[in-house]
Amino acid sequence: MDTYHVIGLMSGTSLDGVDIAHCRFTYKKENWIYEILHTNTLTYTNTLIDSLRDAETTTARQLIGLHHAYGKFLGQQVRQFVTQHGIAPDFVASHGHTIFHQPDQHVSLQIGHGAYIAAEAQLPVVCDFRTLDIALGGQGAPLVPIGDELLFRDYDYCINLGGIANVSFAMNKQRLAFDICACNMLLNTVANQVNEAYDENGRLARAGVMQKELLDALNEPPYFTVPPPKSLGKEWVLEHSLKTLNESAASVQDKLSTVCHHIAFQIKQSLPLLHQGQHRVLLTGGGAFNGFLAELIQQYLGQQIRVEVPAPELVSFKEALIFAFLGVLRWRGENNCLKSVTGASQDNIGGAVYVG
Known part of the structure; x- marks a missing residue:
């Protein structure tokens, strides 16, 4: 068959x-x-x-x-x-x-x-x-990488911005993948504080100002510097990232802006340059609809890596x-x-x- x-x-x-x-x-x-x-x-x-x-x-x-x-x-x-x-x-x-x-x-x-x-x-x-x-x-975990390997091999990196952001790529003739950081679990939880299910297109985050002290605290946990294999669960997010956000006195807009910078920074830290020339990133998951976040990811990654958001159906259902x-x-x-x-x-x- x-x-x-x-x-x-x-x-x-x-x-x-x-x-x-x-x-x-x-x-x-x-x-x-x-x-x-x-x-x-x-x-x-x-x-x-x-x-x-x-x-x-x-x-x-x-x-x-x-x-x-x-x-x-x-x-x-x-x-x-x-x-x-x-x-x-x-x-x-x-x-x-x-x-x-x-x-x-x-x-x-x-x-x-x-x-x-x-x-x-x-x-x-x-x-x-x-x-x-x-x-x-x-x-x-992650489980998606075999699909990236066999269905989406035209891309150098596959990044999913779901509740947790993860990445998959081929390096030295083998597939590597790991969870990067919490993503929509943070963004949606903060947006809920002003009775929004999520921050549509990053509107609230765009209106905020990144808070350096909060950003440093979000980037502090040792998980981010531990080499893979590694994966994240809700328990870790509650104990670290969400706890840090709950302890901050920043406004909702500033928290959302800072979380977007945190996600973009951790993605940058996670992507090795695999070859000479342009690299392609396939960006999917609910977070890919956040225009502010997608723009920040592109800014952090620089011109050598091109971030591509596909048709909405693939973004949502990959x-x-x-x-x-x-x-x-x-x-x-x-x-x-x-x-x-x-x-x-x-x-x-x-x-x-x-x-x-």
Whole structure:
């Protein structure tokens, strides 16, 4: 089988909803070709946002209940999506919603149980992409780089500005990738303080003034100078970046401006020059719609690196697309998690399969 129709599900740490992408993948002449056929973003209700945000401090019984209920919710949404578009996908590939990610303690949990998705959607489901890699001594993250390697190799760097910003690039004939810093988790949280879901196009940040003392504090944690493999979880962000922002007396606009400078600076620190001549950066994720942030990233990187923001569909749904692709690789029994990225003892085929 060389053509697959797959629904990819992605829920980010910024709690802005679930991305659904119906994708077609074709393997032709030793290359993968992708098409995004249908998409939708499901906005969470305030009740669901509260449940997901509070999940890390709830009881074990309540967490298991949420794990199952959220899987049922995802399955119902997939069934509605399939009916709406009159499609017949081969299977669903779901990232799940991350509640814990502490790979140094062999702890990582993405909820949205695959059995419940399969039962509701009446489709096979591939999920739980991280656990095998962690069992093999890896970080279980980032997972997207194999997709960057096989689908977006025309770019020198792939940067996703999601709840957490991460980068992927090929160097010395191997793929490297790691989490850079918190991104929309910071920007959205600060914007929420003035009753905005997010800072549209960076309007508030553009009106602010970068605060040097706050910028230095955001850049201070040792994580930023530790070599990869490395990855970030919500727990680290709460303990460091968000704590620093909460302790600052700066205005909302000044905080947003400073966070944008922090993100741009850390991205600059993270990108090695790989060759002579112009370098290309593919910028995706919700943060790529923040015009002020995108401009700052370009300014910090300089003229030798060209930042490219693709069509809005790819900006919004690249991660859902790639998780659909990870599902394809799992379905074919091919490696979808790279030891060069995660630090595991070997490349591996991550993902549990549930057949509804």
